[in-house]
């Protein structure tokens with residue numbers, strides 16, 4: 001049994017600067033300390049909303065880095081020490097380091113989030129999809145509103161140290177995605193090496209390996225790994241509601257266009 005199992009629903013989340021976070025995973029002190037966090041110019045940061053594919057893209061980065069390391073014998077470090085896991089870190093000053101900004105279409109992200117909430121004790125659970133959808137739309141879920149997240153990041157969409165990339169484009173063409181990421185981080189790997197990184201980062205490869213990498217949690221995390229699962233949950237009314245909010249808040253923005261809402265989120 002985990003601590004969150006014994007907690008009341010209202011105690012599961014706290015807010016920091018208006019955004020809800022899970023009490024058993026995050027703390028006020030860590031967020032406060034993040035404010036004075038200073039990155040070095042060669043730090044690599046992956047920014048992604050929960051359920052956008054952060055484990056997948058974190059793995060691609062790790063594969064690229066370790067392949068580069070084997071080839072050059074240059075050892076990447078964290079806080080001056082070598083590392084073998086891509087650590088999570090909340091974003092501090094966005095001016096200082098290269099950021100890979102991961103995006104996923106909001107309908108699949110909401111679907112993945114709902115399925116995950118059912119089994120993730122630190123998150124509030126929901127009786128039904130309809131109940132979750134209401135909270136998702138108003139941002140009353142851990143890490144808050146995905147729409148606000150996208151609007152805020154849109155202010156940095158043109159920054160040269162930020163490269164937006166989508167779950168869907170890498171799903172469609174993994175090798176091309178891996179090449180883009182390697183180029184952005186200036187990791188000079190050859191075609192064969194890049195191909196191997198893409199293969200080792202496929203959904204099936206990661207799922208097969210998930211017991212070792214994520215223990216019992218692996219099966220929950222590597223659920224379907226695809227596009228359009230939202231069609232099994234969204235009602236016509238819910239489609240209209242999300243289409244409307246996306247149209248109003250994001251359709252005209254650079255990140256909104258990058259998400260290709262009309263391709264991935266229309267019936």
Ligand SMILES: Nc1ncnc2c1ncn2[C@@H]1O[C@H](COP(=O)(O)OS(=O)(=O)O)[C@@H](OP(=O)(O)O)[C@H]1O
Nearest residue numbers: 050051052053054055056112202203222223224225
């Ligand atoms: N290699 C690979 N290829 C394609 N898709 C993948 C891959 N790895 C993880 N996934 C899918 O990413 C979703 C989980 O996102 P996150 O890793 O961000 O989740 S979490 O916030 O850390 O819990 C979750 O999506 P759903 O399957 O739709 O739930 C995972 O299956």
